[in-house]
Amino acid sequence: MRRSLFLIPWIVVPLFASSAIAQHQPHDPLTPDQAQKIAEASIDPPARVDLYTKFLNEHADAIKALAKRAPSKARGDQMSDDLEDFANLMDELSSNLDMYSERKADIRKALKPLGESVQRWQEILHALPTDDPSYNLSITDAVDSANDLADQTKQLVQDQDSYFKEHPTEKGQQRVEPPPQ
Numbered sequence: 001m002r003r004s005l006f007l008i009p010w011i012v013v014p015l016f017a018s019s020a021i022a023q024h025q026p027h028d029p030l031t032p033d034q035a036q037k038i039a040e041a042s043i044d045p046p047a048r049v050d051l052y053t054k055f056l057n058e059h060a061d062a063i064k065a066l067a068k069r070a071p072s073k074a075r076g077d078q079m080s081d082d083l084e085d086f087a088n089l090m091d092e093l094s095s096n097l098d099m100y101s102e103r104k105a106d107i108r109k110a111l112k113p114l115g116e117s118v119q120r121w122q123e124i125l126h127a128l129p130t131d132d133p134s135y136n137l138s139i140t141d142a143v144d145s146a147n148d149l150a151d152q153t154k155q156l157v158q159d160q161d162s163y164f165k166e167h168p169t170e171k172g173q174q175r176v177e178p179p180p181q
Contacts, residue, residue, distance in 0.1 A: 029085035029092075030055060045100045049110035052093040053117050059086045060121045067128050076134035083138035090121075090145040094152055101156055104170065108160045111153055118150045 028035060034055050041048040063082050069075050100107050125143050130136060164170065 027085070029059070029089040045096075045103075045105040045107050046110040048096060049093070049100075049107050049114060052089070052096065053110070053114050056086070056089055056093065056121065057117055059089060060117075060124050063128070064124050071129070071132060073134070076132045079128075079132070080135035080138045083135055083142045086121075087138070087142040087145040090142070090149050094145075094149050097152055097156060101159065104163060104167075106160065106164060106170070108157070108164070111157050111160065115150070115153045115157065118146060118153055122146045122150065 030038065034051075038048060038051055038055075041051055059082065063079070063086060066075060066079055066082060097107075122143070125139065125146055128139055130139065
C-alpha cells in the first residue's frame with residue numbers, strides 16, 4: 001500500500017504538467033499547408049501578401065457563415081476562436097508589411113486587392129451580431145486589427161507610389177540592397 005502511494009505523484013504530476021504545457025502552446029491561425037505556402041513565398045513579397053489576403057478572405061468567409069448560425073454556446077466559442085485567429089493573422093500580415101516597407105520592396109500590385117479585401121473584412125466584422133458576450137472582446141480586437149491594417153495599407157500605397165516615383169529604377173524590386181561601403 002505504501003508503495004502505491006509513493007508512485008501516485010510520479011504518475012499524476014506528469015499528467016498535469018503535460019496538460020499545462022499543451023495549454024501554453026500558441027495556436028497558429030494557418031493550416032500546415034497554408035503555413036508552408038507562406039514560407040515558400042518568403043522570397044516574393046507580393047506573392048506573400050497575396051497569400052495572406054487569400055487566407056484572410058477564407059477566414060472572413062468562415063466568420064460570415066458562422067454568424068448566420070443560430071446562437072448557441074458552441075457558436076459563441078467558435079466565433080471567439082475564429083475572430084482571434086482572424087485578428088492574429090491580420091497582425092501577422094501587418095508585421096510583414098512593416099518589414100517590406102522598411103526594405104522598400106515593391107508590393108504595390110498586392111496592395112490594391114489587399115485594400116479592397118480589408119474594406120470587405122471591416123464590413124463583415126461590423127455586421128456581426130453583438131448580442132453574445134462570449135465573443136464581444138474578440139470582435140473588438142478583430143475590428144481594431146482590421147482598422148489598423150486598413151490605415152497601414154492606405155499609408156503604404158501612398159509611400160510606395162511616392163518612393164517609386166522618385167526611384168524609378170527600383171520598381172519591381174524585392175528589397176533594397178545595402179549600399180557598398
